[in-house]
Amino acid sequence: MKTRENIKTEIMDGKDLDRTVARLAHEIVERNRGTENLVMVGIRTRGVPLAERLIDKISEIENRKPALGILDITLYRDDLLKKMKQPRLQQTDIPFDIDDKVVILVDDVLFTGRTVRAAMDALMDFGRPAKIQLAVLVDRDQRELPINADFSGIKVTVGAGEEIRVKLHGVDDCDGVFVVDSANEG
Amino acid sequence: MIISKHLLGLEGVSRKEISLILKTAQSFKEVLARPIPKVPTLRGKTIVNLFYESSTRTRFSFELAQKRLSADNLNFTASGSSVAKGETLKDTVRNLEAMKIDMVVIRHPASGAPHFLARHIDASVINAGDGQHEHPTQALLDLMTLQEKRDKIRGLKVALIGDIAHSRVARSNIYGLKTMGAEVAVCGPTTLLPREVEQWDIEIFTRIDDAIRWADVLNVLRLQLERQESGLIPSVREYAARFGITRARLAAARKDILIMHPGPMNRGIEIESDLADSESSVILDQVTNGVAVRMAVLYLKSGGEQVLESTLEAEA
Numbered sequence: 001m002k003t004r005e006n007i008k009t010e011i012m013d014g015k016d017l018d019r020t021v022a023r024l025a026h027e028i029v030e031r032n033r034g035t036e037n038l039v040m041v042g043i044r045t046r047g048v049p050l051a052e053r054l055i056d057k058i059s060e061i062e063n064r065k066p067a068l069g070i071l072d073i074t075l076y077r078d079d080l081l082k083k084m085k086q087p088r089l090q091q092t093d094i095p096f097d098i099d100d101k102v103v104i105l106v107d108d109v110l111f112t113g114r115t116v117r118a119a120m121d122a123l124m125d126f127g128r129p130a131k132i133q134l135a136v137l138v139d140r141d142q143r144e145l146p147i148n149a150d151f152s153g154i155k156v157t158v159g160a161g162e163e164i165r166v167k168l169h170g171v172d173d174c175d176g177v178f179v180v181d182s183a184n185e186g
Numbered sequence: 187m188i189i190s191k192h193l194l195g196l197e198g199v200s201r202k203e204i205s206l207i208l209k210t211a212q213s214f215k216e217v218l219a220r221p222i223p224k225v226p227t228l229r230g231k232t233i234v235n236l237f238y239e240s241s242t243r244t245r246f247s248f249e250l251a252q253k254r255l256s257a258d259n260l261n262f263t264a265s266g267s268s269v270a271k272g273e274t275l276k277d278t279v280r281n282l283e284a285m286k287i288d289m290v291v292i293r294h295p296a297s298g299a300p301h302f303l304a305r306h307i308d309a310s311v312i313n314a315g316d317g318q319h320e321h322p323t324q325a326l327l328d329l330m331t332l333q334e335k336r337d338k339i340r341g342l343k344v345a346l347i348g349d350i351a352h353s354r355v356a357r358s359n360i361y362g363l364k365t366m367g368a369e370v371a372v373c374g375p376t377t378l379l380p381r382e383v384e385q386w387d388i389e390i391f392t393r394i395d396d397a398i399r400w401a402d403v404l405n406v407l408r409l410q411l412e413r414q415e416s417g418l419i420p421s422v423r424e425y426a427a428r429f430g431i432t433r434a435r436l437a438a439a440r441k442d443i444l445i446m447h448p449g450p451m452n453r454g455i456e457i458e459s460d461l462a463d464s465e466s467s468v469i470l471d472q473v474t475n476g477v478a479v480r481m482a483v484l485y486l487k488s489g490g491e492q493v494l495e496s497t498l499e500a501e502a
Contacts, residue, residue, distance in 0.1 A: 076219070
């Protein structure tokens, strides 16, 4: 799937991505006045390496590392039983109590908002956080639910038949944000 | 990778599909450890549990798995239902299907009943034990427990002890273990070994001490007490003396041997009572894993025949 896609435009290269992540990290600690009570939860797949990078930057700024949780939202999807291709269920790992914490939910792309809806439902089953804030690298158009990002790297409008593809080391072979043809997406 | 619609047995189920079920079950085990151990995944799905034979553990395990996935379930037991009035299996199921159900979990005293069902209805059919044929979810939870305790199944030496001939647990375990690359042995009185045992390409022991010395894992089967009445064993006491697993006998075993039992146990017959509660015993782990494995099976079969996203194939 990674090799088949047809890249049309590069929106960010590795260096741009790095700068954007640094800015997001600054915004997160600014808005929350530090890192006390802050935990990060990355949504699988690419929300996880993105959350790890944000944590690294935040710990450079504040000298304190927020804890990382990993969330697989498969079981909370609203299209699970309609899709012909079933996504693979992977492990969720939230090794801390989220009660009264400020949870920064991290994903690579905010698009329809359905993933975030599912992630919030899942988080509520783990406890009662004080706040949930959403940090994304790319905020693209065509929302289907009333959900917005608290921290976003770049806003992008995408034409018909196009998709945003974020690549991150750890999952992919390079760093960057691209516009690709959505034709070969299942 | 194609996931089949039904789970009728482990015979012929690929290594990939078994691995997928076990991996998925691990994820569900994490769900079961959450403060709210429930997910909305199968909301709106209706599952019927058709139990033509008595069962506590398996039925509760399936019911709990369904509730943890937010499915609606209906429970049917043969006594006190239309079966007592003479309705056939086919008619019972046709009627249930007219009520728009999505899945059927069936336990039946006749071997092949789930296959019959699968031919006649659109819903997914899960075999919860059919006659002396298969009990696939039991074998899957046994495999999951082995994988958890020993990391990998390939190369493990697993001995099934007792009444192999009449045991669906044994049959499913043999298929599953062999597919996953384990070495398998059976041990029991020759009257309780099935005729086809020599074609299975597995070790056969008729003396328990030989099996104990050989094995990494003993899966001790329940002795059905009615076997004595049918003359297959001289007496329960003699069976216990010759094939019962005891601490004294385990002195010859490897130190980290695992003891499994599918339940319900006859304490003091096939297994010494305090051995069942000892550190070697993983019997309660099996029960815990049973719920996770059944959630995985229900989840994977809930969409009918499926194509799985390609990410798995790379990892499998």
